[in-house]
Amino acid sequence: MLAVLAGVVILHLTEIIILIISTSVNAWRTNNKASFDLWYTCSTLNAGYHCEGSSDADWLQAVQALMVLATLFCMLSFIFFLCQLFTLVKGGRFFFTAVFQVLSSLFVMSGAIIYTVMSPDEKDGSNSYGYAFVLAWLAFPLTLISGLIYIILRKKE
Amino acid sequence: MEEEEWNNKGGPGAGPGSGVWLGINGYPAPRAPRPHSLHSSVSPALLSSLILLVSAPALAARRGRQTEAMLTLLVLTAAVLLGAAPRSDAIVIYTGWERHALVGSDVRLSCSFFSWRWTSEDVTFSWSYRPDGARDSISIFHYTGGAPYVDNKGPFRERLEFVGNPARRDGSILIRNLDFNDNGTFTCDAKNPPDIVGRPSSVRLLVFEKVPIQAGVITGAIIGVVLGLLILVVAIYYLMRFLVARRVFNLSVSKHGKKGKGKEGSQQRQASVLVDPSKQKAAAASEKKKQESRREKK
Numbered sequence: 001m002l003a004v005l006a007g008v009v010i011l012h013l014t015e016i017i018i019l020i021i022s023t024s025v026n027a028w029r030t031n032n033k034a035s036f037d038l039w040y041t042c043s044t045l046n047a048g049y050h051c052e053g054s055s056d057a058d059w060l061q062a063v064q065a066l067m068v069l070a071t072l073f074c075m076l077s078f079i080f081f082l083c084q085l086f087t088l089v090k091g092g093r094f095f096f097t098a099v100f101q102v103l104s105s106l107f108v109m110s111g112a113i114i115y116t117v118m119s120p121d122e123k124d125g126s127n128s129y130g131y132a133f134v135l136a137w138l139a140f141p142l143t144l145i146s147g148l149i150y151i152i153l154r155k156k157e
Numbered sequence: 158m159e160e161e162e163w164n165n166k167g168g169p170g171a172g173p174g175s176g177v178w179l180g181i182n183g184y185p186a187p188r189a190p191r192p193h194s195l196h197s198s199v200s201p202a203l204l205s206s207l208i209l210l211v212s213a214p215a216l217a218a219r220r221g222r223q224t225e226a227m228l229t230l231l232v233l234t235a236a237v238l239l240g241a242a243p244r245s246d247a248i249v250i251y252t253g254w255e256r257h258a259l260v261g262s263d264v265r266l267s268c269s270f271f272s273w274r275w276t277s278e279d280v281t282f283s284w285s286y287r288p289d290g291a292r293d294s295i296s297i298f299h300y301t302g303g304a305p306y307v308d309n310k311g312p313f314r315e316r317l318e319f320v321g322n323p324a325r326r327d328g329s330i331l332i333r334n335l336d337f338n339d340n341g342t343f344t345c346d347a348k349n350p351p352d353i354v355g356r357p358s359s360v361r362l363l364v365f366e367k368v369p370i371q372a373g374v375i376t377g378a379i380i381g382v383v384l385g386l387l388i389l390v391v392a393i394y395y396l397m398r399f400l401v402a403r404r405v406f407n408l409s410v411s412k413h414g415k416k417g418k419g420k421e422g423s424q425q426r427q428a429s430v431l432v433d434p435s436k437q438k439a440a441a442a443s444e445k446k447k448q449e450s451r452r453e454k455k
Contacts, residue, residue: 056372065379072384 282328
């Protein structure tokens with residue numbers, strides 16, 4: 001029925017929102033003094049809240065690129081899904097959509113793994129991972145499942 | 158000769174920046190008549206000419222009274238901009254913004270200027286240095302009267318070299334064997350008499366042990382490469398489809414009479430689906446059928 005279609009679309013939109021939030025929000029790693037993310041290091045000093053750019057480390061830039069690419073590919077796959085919904089032949093599969101979705105999940109996975117491995121640890125262990133990091137890890141299985149659904153889904157004759 | 162005179166005046170703070178400008182003989186140099194204001198307004202002139210250049214072909218393509226009116230409006234605007242522009246006879250000095258260098262290496266600090274006058278023989282270049290955190294700057298280089306005078310007492314003695322070409326308005330210097338103490342701001346001041354009104358320009362020198370990768374370079378590179386590959390793959394895919402369709406179309410035309418082989422027949426049908434302009438009908442029908450199939454799946 002339309003329920004499958006609606007479910008797939010809602011899942012896809014949820015993933016896009018999760019990826020956007022995860023890429024942009026400043027909560028990948030938190031401290032009692034400061035919060036770090038891919039782009040800025042924001043700290044609440046006595047003078048208030050101010051942010052400065054993150055370090056130029058090459059791994060951080062790679063994570064930035066991968067997260068941006070994952071978001072981009074997820075949005076592109078949604079657009080392709082809407083296109084293919086109206087232009088696919090009978091019995092066809094949503095290959096384009098599935099390919100982009102799976103690529104997006106791979107990028108998110110790579111980005112999250114690189115960040116997990118390379119993020120520096122404070123000696124006293126006061127660093128804890130923020131919710132944006134959790135969202136990034138959450139986005140990976142969701143996009144993978146969504147991509148597999150698109151591979152299986154087909155327009156029946 | 159004049160060299161001795163100039164050497165006495167060469168101490169810090171007594172350069173050509175202070176006091177009345179003196180000519181070679183020691184008398185105030187006569188002021189040449191200023192050029193017409195047409196020469197002085199660079200940016201408005203450029204802007205209006207660019208606008209004219211861009212819009213003229215577009216307007217010329219269309220005809221009618223409206224285009225004539227617009228053209229005259231443009232010409233009037235350009236004339237107003239040119240005529241009412243403020244006169245700016247100043248000399249403009251260009252240096253870099255920041256220079257990054259490794260410890261122990263050499264760095265070339267470039268300084269160039271723009272002036273509406275011809276490069277005179279009395280052109281001077283003057284470099285001064287202010288260490289990071291200090292408030293005062295000291296003069297380290299001066300070029301005047303056709304001869305360069307490098308620092309022989311200050312922090313850059315025997316490390317400074319003049320590598321510029323004053324005839325080509327280049328007053329660059331080369332500093333050898335950098336050290337962490339060389340971090341600071343270098344200011345270049347150039348004068349092209351009688352065009353002496355200008356603002357000195359500064360370049361910051363940063364000395365590193367290891368030159369860091371600039372922010373965003375790797376990010377941009379990765380994103381660019383992936384998107385480029387994507388576009389390439391999509392283009393190749395559509396190209397292959399187009400070529401296959403055309404080849405099959407040619408084959409089906411050549412083998413018109415024969416009953417084609419099964420493979421070719423199906424390819425023909427596929428080609429007709431690809432090239433068929435009445436896809437919308439098929440799409441609408443398939444959309445309905447898809448919804449039915451979903452109902453069936455459920």
